[in-house]
Amino acid sequence: MDLGKLLQAMVERGVLLRRIMYVVLAGLVIADILVPSKYDRFPWESVGGFGAFYGFISCVLIIVISKALGYLLLYRSEDYYDE
Amino acid sequence: MSEVLHPSFLLFTGALVVAVLRGRLQQGCLLLVAAALIWLVFSLPGGVFGATEFLGIELSPMRVDSLSMVFASVFAIITLVGAIYALHVKDTTQHVAALMYAGSALGVVFAGDLVTLYVFWELMVFTSVWLIWCRRNPTSMAAGFRYLLVHALGGIVLLAGIILYYLDTGTVQFAELENTGLAFYLILVGFMLNAAVPPLGAWLADAYPESTITGAIFLSALTTKTAVYTLIRGYPGTELLVWLGVVMALWGVVYAVLANDIRRLLAYHIISQVGYMVAGVGMGTIMALNGSASHAFTHILYKALLFMGAGAVIHMTGRAKLTELGGIYRYMPVTFLLYMIGAFSISAFPLFSGFVSKTMVVEAAALDQRAWVWLLLSLASAGTFLHTGLKLPWFTFFGPDRGLKPREAPVNMLIAMGIAAFFCIFIGIYPQWLYAMMPATVDYQAYTSGHVLWELQLLLFTGVGFFVLLKHVGGEPKISLDTDWVYRKAMPAMAGAVHRVGGGVWRASLGALVRKLTRIVATVSAHHGPQGILARTWPTGSMVLWVAILLAASLLIYYL
Structure with a gap:
């Protein structure tokens, strides 16, 4: 079995993989709404699909805040410490 | 340590043997030591071994309990994994350093008292830094020295904490530490530095990426996790x-x-x-x-x-x-x-x-x-x-x-x-x-x-x-600034400023001094120099005249 060829074949069917992923994502949220939550320590734990919302928001927040910090404060050229 | 073999001892001895062997023999020995370590660690009986008294301080160099075993087991596994990953490397220094580093980390998790812990803690620094230096380029040399200095500083804080803690409580047993004030926090800072807690953690992201390919495996596994162990145990x-x-x-x-x-x-x-x-x-x-x-x-x-x-x-x-x-x-x-x-x-x-x-x-x-x-x-x-x-x-x-x-x-x-x-x-x-x-x-x-x-x-x-x-x-x-900026940029800049300002003040005061001295020299030379009034040659006649005057004066005084 040529693992590299197999991966390449998967990459070439990227559109199909993406569609499968959409179904999985939708299925997850639906399952979370349908399955009654076992936990109620925090109010949001019983909200179906909150994990999906929080994951997406976290990702966007992390990228936006970090990049902003980078450009405003932290980024320097690669030879900054060599000068 | 008569009852059981301390895993650190196995690794230190193994490192010595690896140091003198070369080629296939060295590879074989490396694997043998790592495999023996797994067997040894997983077969250790619980208890305190080798308890002794030194200068009136109760030491327990080896304590095997469930918490130390959690860390020792995974350290042993990762030592074998790291040894296999580094098997192709033909650099004896790295193999020896890696084994000694793992041995020191095991020494920390098995240390039953703070003095033993401190000794192995410092050994970890001096053995691990070679895994950075062995990349053998100027960047890793510099990163290694920064790593060494930061940890040396952390070690001093830890030692100060341990000494104060002993003075406060009269014991160096390493269990949950009592909050005695300063000592408690000094030891905490020492531990936190190795756990890479900000703002003390910049050394990690500074040094690890500059280490050797195979050395990074040991580095990523050992230092921060021994620190986590000490925090779980003490805090x-x-x-x-x-x-x-x-x-x-x-x-x-x-x-x-x-x-x-x-x-x-x-x-x-x-x-x-x-x-x-x-x-x-x-x-x-x-x-x-x-x-x-x-x-x-x-x-x-x-x-x-x-x-x-x-x-x-x-x-x-x-x-x-x-x-x-x-x-x-x-x-x-x-x-x-x-x-x-x-x-x-x-x-x-x-x-x-x-x-x-x-x-x-x-x-x-x-x-x-x-x-x-x-x-x-x-x-x-x-x-x-x-x-x-x-x-x-x-x-x-x-x-x-x-x-x-x-x-x-x-x-x-x-x-x-x-x-x-x-x-x-x-x-x-x-x-x-x-x-x-x-x-x-x-x-x-x-x-x-x-x-x-x-x-x-x-x-x-x-x-x-x-x-x-x-x-x-x-x-x-691009690169991003972390708190290591303080000692890589700000402090050198400050030292530069002190050098410039101090140098200026020094040169100015030296200049003033030189001017003053020049004036004194000029005055002296005006009186004593070749043209000075005191350096002129005197005619014999004036000498005789003065002698005559002095004699006349003494004659007068004698009669008066």
């Missing part, structure tokens, strides 16, 4: 650590967004993951402490796997930056898949090891009703998958094709990665194996529909966010 329930842990978890995530060097990205995610452990120590409940210990165990295995994958890429391509890598999944598919097992583990995907340990710390926050801690640790969890599971592999193995055609990594590297990957999946599927080792009985169910659904949603929708923002998440050919 359970120290509220301050909850928030420092949360800050750490987020700190690592932010810097990982900005990182371009793949091993620097992974180094920042050590800081992030150790944040969970530190937060768990701070919460101090049984669930939280078990979570910290088990997360340290799984973390060492998956983080080593990630560093091995990144190391294999650097080893085969000679490149380490996201902006210079890409499109190599076709050529290194095995490395890619093994790396992804590590990535799924650190991200806490169900069926992978991180899921059964990280969620325990987060669950402990939920049971404690710490909403902010829970939310922020979950956010950091999303960030972990974003970088280690998406950004790094995407831009290294996929992304833009840079025309690289590396061969697959050497077999020994793949075997080492395979062993680590096996443990990542094994623990994920069969967490009871891990839970049975924990210091306290684990009363936690990782695989509930609630946990699995939550975690899968969190991670997969993080993936959605990643692909939506794909254009903005790639590496940039």
